[in-house]
Amino acid sequence: MSSASPSYGSRPWTFYVLALLFTLFVIFLYGPMLAVLVLSFQGPSASLVFPLRDPSLMWFDELFNPRRTGDVVGAFNRSLPLALVVMVLTVLISVTAGFAFRRRFKGATLIFYTAIASLIVPGLVLSIGTIVTFRYLGLSASWNTSGLGAHLSWALPFGLLIMFAVLGRLNPSYEEAAYDLGASKWQTVKEVVVPIVFPGMIAVALFGFTLSYDEFPRSWLTVGSKNTLPLEIWTMTTNVTSPALYALGTVTTIISFLVIAIALSSILFIQRKRSRGK
Amino acid sequence: MNTMTAKATPDTAAGTRESGEIRLVGVTKKFGNAYAVESIDLTIPHGSYCCLLGPSGCGKTTILRMIAGHETPTSGEIFIGEDMVVGKPPVERGTAMMFQSYALFPHLSILDNVAFYLKMRNVGKEERRGKALEMLERVQLDHLKDRMPAQLSGGQQQRVALARSLITNPKVLLLDEPLSALDEFLRLKMRGELKSLQDELGITFVHVTHTQPEAIALADMVVVMDTGRIDQADNANTIYNRPKTPYVARFMGGQNVLTGTVESNAGGAGTLKSEAGSTFEVKLNDSSATVGSKLSIAVRRDQVTIRRGDEASSVGANSIAGIVEATEYQGSYVKVTLRAEGDEFVANVSDRAFFAEPVETGDPVVATWNPEDIHVLSKVDTGGAGDSYLDGGH
Amino acid sequence: MLPTYLQVAPLTVVLTLFFVVPVGLVVLVSFFRYQMLVGIVPDFTLKNYVDLLTNPTTWTLYQSTLKFTLIVLAITFALGFWIAYFLVFHVRNLLTAIGLFLVCTVPFWTSNIIRMISWRPVLGKEGLINSALLNTGVIDQPIEWLLYSDFSVVVAYVHLFTLFMIVPIFNSMARIDKSLLEAAVDAGASRWGVIWNVVLPLSKTGIALGALFVVTLVMGDFFVVTVMSGGLSGSATSGIFNDLQFLNYPRAAANAVILLIIVLLIAASIFRLVDVRKELVR
Numbered sequence: 001m002s003s004a005s006p007s008y009g010s011r012p013w014t015f016y017v018l019a020l021l022f023t024l025f026v027i028f029l030y031g032p033m034l035a036v037l038v039l040s041f042q043g044p045s046a047s048l049v050f051p052l053r054d055p056s057l058m059w060f061d062e063l064f065n066p067r068r069t070g071d072v073v074g075a076f077n078r079s080l081p082l083a084l085v086v087m088v089l090t091v092l093i094s095v096t097a098g099f100a101f102r103r104r105f106k107g108a109t110l111i112f113y114t115a116i117a118s119l120i121v122p123g124l125v126l127s128i129g130t131i132v133t134f135r136y137l138g139l140s141a142s143w144n145t146s147g148l149g150a151h152l153s154w155a156l157p158f159g160l161l162i163m164f165a166v167l168g169r170l171n172p173s174y175e176e177a178a179y180d181l182g183a184s185k186w187q188t189v190k191e192v193v194v195p196i197v198f199p200g201m202i203a204v205a206l207f208g209f210t211l212s213y214d215e216f217p218r219s220w221l222t223v224g225s226k227n228t229l230p231l232e233i234w235t236m237t238t239n240v241t242s243p244a245l246y247a248l249g250t251v252t253t254i255i256s257f258l259v260i261a262i263a264l265s266s267i268l269f270i271q272r273k274r275s276r277g278k
Numbered sequence: 279m280n281t282m283t284a285k286a287t288p289d290t291a292a293g294t295r296e297s298g299e300i301r302l303v304g305v306t307k308k309f310g311n312a313y314a315v316e317s318i319d320l321t322i323p324h325g326s327y328c329c330l331l332g333p334s335g336c337g338k339t340t341i342l343r344m345i346a347g348h349e350t351p352t353s354g355e356i357f358i359g360e361d362m363v364v365g366k367p368p369v370e371r372g373t374a375m376m377f378q379s380y381a382l383f384p385h386l387s388i389l390d391n392v393a394f395y396l397k398m399r400n401v402g403k404e405e406r407r408g409k410a411l412e413m414l415e416r417v418q419l420d421h422l423k424d425r426m427p428a429q430l431s432g433g434q435q436q437r438v439a440l441a442r443s444l445i446t447n448p449k450v451l452l453l454d455e456p457l458s459a460l461d462e463f464l465r466l467k468m469r470g471e472l473k474s475l476q477d478e479l480g481i482t483f484v485h486v487t488h489t490q491p492e493a494i495a496l497a498d499m500v501v502v503m504d505t506g507r508i509d510q511a512d513n514a515n516t517i518y519n520r521p522k523t524p525y526v527a528r529f530m531g532g533q534n535v536l537t538g539t540v541e542s543n544a545g546g547a548g549t550l551k552s553e554a555g556s557t558f559e560v561k562l563n564d565s566s567a568t569v570g571s572k573l574s575i576a577v578r579r580d581q582v583t584i585r586r587g588d589e590a591s592s593v594g595a596n597s598i599a600g601i602v603e604a605t606e607y608q609g610s611y612v613k614v615t616l617r618a619e620g621d622e623f624v625a626n627v628s629d630r631a632f633f634a635e636p637v638e639t640g641d642p643v644v645a646t647w648n649p650e651d652i653h654v655l656s657k658v659d660t661g662g663a664g665d666s667y668l669d670g671g672h
Numbered sequence: 673m674l675p676t677y678l679q680v681a682p683l684t685v686v687l688t689l690f691f692v693v694p695v696g697l698v699v700l701v702s703f704f705r706y707q708m709l710v711g712i713v714p715d716f717t718l719k720n721y722v723d724l725l726t727n728p729t730t731w732t733l734y735q736s737t738l739k740f741t742l743i744v745l746a747i748t749f750a751l752g753f754w755i756a757y758f759l760v761f762h763v764r765n766l767l768t769a770i771g772l773f774l775v776c777t778v779p780f781w782t783s784n785i786i787r788m789i790s791w792r793p794v795l796g797k798e799g800l801i802n803s804a805l806l807n808t809g810v811i812d813q814p815i816e817w818l819l820y821s822d823f824s825v826v827v828a829y830v831h832l833f834t835l836f837m838i839v840p841i842f843n844s845m846a847r848i849d850k851s852l853l854e855a856a857v858d859a860g861a862s863r864w865g866v867i868w869n870v871v872l873p874l875s876k877t878g879i880a881l882g883a884l885f886v887v888t889l890v891m892g893d894f895f896v897v898t899v900m901s902g903g904l905s906g907s908a909t910s911g912i913f914n915d916l917q918f919l920n921y922p923r924a925a926a927n928a929v930i931l932l933i934i935v936l937l938i939a940a941s942i943f944r945l946v947d948v949r950k951e952l953v954r
Contacts (some may be wrong), residue, residue, distance in 0.1 A: 011762075014863065018758035022772070025755060028831065029779055032790035033743070035800060039793055062735035063953060093682045100679035102791040111684055120884060120939050122892025124909050125928040129694025132921060133700055156686060176348050177381035181395040182369035183447060191397070195385040208783040216895060221916070233785045246793075249786035256782040274384050275428045 096162030123217025752837025820902030
């Protein structure tokens with residue numbers, strides 16, 4: 001592709017160097033996660049390191065029937081609905097806002113840069129701000145009020161940026177064609193625009209879900225007395241010294257992978273349907 | 279489409295369509311402070327094939343979009359039939375637009391794309407699919423009804439776009455550069471099909487293009503535009519043979535534009551003298567062409583003959599001396615480009631005449647024509663405008 | 673115009689309620705007084721700032737954060753640039769490139785904390801690397817500095833944040849017309865000449881966005897540095913954390929404001945280099 005010398009399909013040496021770099025990077029990326037996966041099946045000798053002795057599922061059992069670990073199930077029962085609510089709100093809010101930004105309006109730049117600022121402000125700063133705000137309002141912090149808001153302030157800018165990219169590529173003549181064919185504004189949105197940008201909306205949903213599900217700094221002060229899952233894990237890192245921690249890591253990673261798989265395969269399904277017919 | 283025989287479409291819209299005459303009165307469109315279109319008056323007769331022709335940025339697409347209702351004029355009125363349509367949605371106007379990119383909905387099958395208009399009118403699923411299928415049969419694509427747009431070739435996509443427009447039973451079909459995305463072979467084929475379709479439907483077609491041969495081949499009425507204004511609106515023959523302005527003459531190609539000062543004007547017969555001293559005899563009906571005023575004339579490239587010239591002093595009237603800059607073989611004729619009096623001058627010489635007495639680059643030659651082939655332009659040439667399009671038409 | 677404002681209203685409300693007001697209050701509270709047992713006392717005082725800026729610990733912590741930021745920025749940029757370059761210009765099949773790109777991005781959607789602690793069994797004293805080196809006889813004492821050191825902090829940062837470089841740089845590079853590279857080669861540019869004169873300038877936006885993410889993430893981090901250094905290293909946010917332990921909100925707020933100002937200054941200087949919004953809509 002970028003080879004300067006005459007080549008008959010043979011690759012330049014840089015390809016091999018970079019391919020090696022890439023392979024090492026992938027090992028670097030996934031290796032530790034694999035280590036955790038393997039060690040979560042550690043036997044009762046309860047060592048936190050290799051080698052794996054007497055593989056068993058006991059640490060998974062420990063997770064769901066806690067004796068020494070914290071309230072993992074309870075934390076999961078808060079994290080999952082919170083992530084789902086953040087996901088739905090992120091899609092709704094960033095898609096509608098994305099449409100507004102296709103037109104010029106007064107204050108657009110201000111709102112845009114506020115969103116960007118919300119993206120880059122350190123999570124801890126926002127956490128403090130939210131908790132102080134709630135104190136002044138006389139409200140107590142809770143995962144489904146202040147926690148939800150803190151997560152949205154982080155997920156929404158991401159969603160907005162994705163919608164910018166998606167809508168930037170949406171050819172305005174689709175909407176004009178719909179208008180030309182007698183569709184009302186609402187019909188145009190429902191029948192033409194939403195179906196076309198649907199893959200982008202799935203991407204926004206994926207971001208909304210995982211940013212909330214895995215968020216730590218913004219949850220730290222804002223979820224109140226009941227922990228979400230990442231906070232529970234954090235607590236466990238300091239006081240649990242059994243492979244139950246790894247078992248928990250394996251379980252949350254599997255859930256993350258499930259969510260990613262659902263999102264990516266639905267995007268792939270839509271794209272394939274469009275390029276190959278029903 | 280040349281096999282279409284049925285008249286018009288299953289009509290679900292607005293009953294019988296009356297006149298598809300389009301009338302623009304003083305239409306102006308400004309984007310910010312820039313005029314895209316400036317106080318245009320234009321009447322496109324019912325049932326005609328009209329081409330809006332001009333270089334990019336001349337405002338032709340803006341006019342089309344204003345007729346379609348995708349753009350609102352800054353001022354002025356647009357009539358379709360008897361109705362003032364400014365502010366009305368496209369369906370109430372009786373217009374249908376075919377987009378340059380075709381804008382086929384990528385998430386809908388071909389059949390559902392064509393049925394879209396009926397769906398918007400809440401026609402039942404069976405009925406609308408049935409009607410859409412009839413329409414697809416007419417463009418000979420019924421066998422592809424379940425395909426998605428991305429799976430079709432450019433030519434097929436265009437037919438679907440056409441079917442989708444026609445199902446609205448429009449009295450005006452608006453086409454935005456409909457052939458520009460096709461390769462040369464398909465372009466010629468579709469050109470013919472568009473023309474016969476228009477003959478058959480008898481509705482008004484307004485077709486935007488920047489290609490002169492396309493406009494001349496298709497249009498009953500060619501509207502030549504130049505930066506927001508209409509330079510000339512006439513039938514193709516008139517536009518090509520009797521351009522009104524130097525701009526049109528240059529843009530349509532096929533003409534040489536010469537400018538001179540009126541030396542004498544006696545009883546309709548006048549003479550012009552160019553700056554370099556050549557004299558041209560012209561028929562002048564216009565009494566305003568007083569002695570001493572400037573005048574531009576045009577002479578068709580294929581009505582010019584050339585011979586080897588000796589000295590500039592031996593050049594008589596109705597001729598111009600120059601140096602051959604290039605010769606280009608075009609099949610049935612040879613295009614000889616001269617540099618004469620500081621300007622480009624082109625003679626299209628029949629191949630037989632050329633090869634009988636060939637000239638080469640650098641040769642001094644004299645180009646001559648008959649005074650009756652001279653055509654007087656209504657504007658004095660200010661030079662340059664549209665130069666880059668000189669070679670657009672042949 | 674009205675529908676436009678209605679459409680943007682939910683976003684504006686959320687951002688106001690959960691970003692503008694909280695950050696505004698942080699700024700406000702940073703000027704308040706802290707009193708034991710009472711908490712926040714609404715006076716106007718600069719004491720919190722004076723305390724912080726005259727305290728050498730603050731400077732040490734910021735120095736340490738800045739050091740981590742620069743090291744991590746350099747490594748993630750080098751990795752991000754070359755990996756994106758490999759995917760865009762060396763992988764010939766588009767589907768393969770997208771597949772490999774996804775392989776790089778999938779971990780982004782998994783828990784950061786889990787990814788962080790997963791280094792423990794690898795880098796620890798009895799971890800994979802040490803035992804492998806011991807077994808092969810390369811060393812006879814386990815290497816201590818692999819875990820709970822500046823090294824492990826950098827490893828974790830690179831592990832967590834390289835993605836934020838790869839994705840935007842990949843996006844910018846994917847938009848480069850391949851014929852530009854061929855044109856540069858035609859004009860006599862060497863392989864490095866092409867990278868330096870064509871690829872790098874055209875990836876500017878992606879690099880800037882990636883740098884923005886990495887800088888703000890590292891500067892704002894407290895948890896990685898705490899866990900991975902075993903409490904040995906601190907970051908700018910460690911001070912905030914300590915103040916919060918004592919419920920000293922005013923001083924935590926003052927500290928947060930200082931951090932915020934530094935982060936915003938860096939962000940602003942990056943935004944001066946590229947018009948991010950224009951590039952996104954392009």
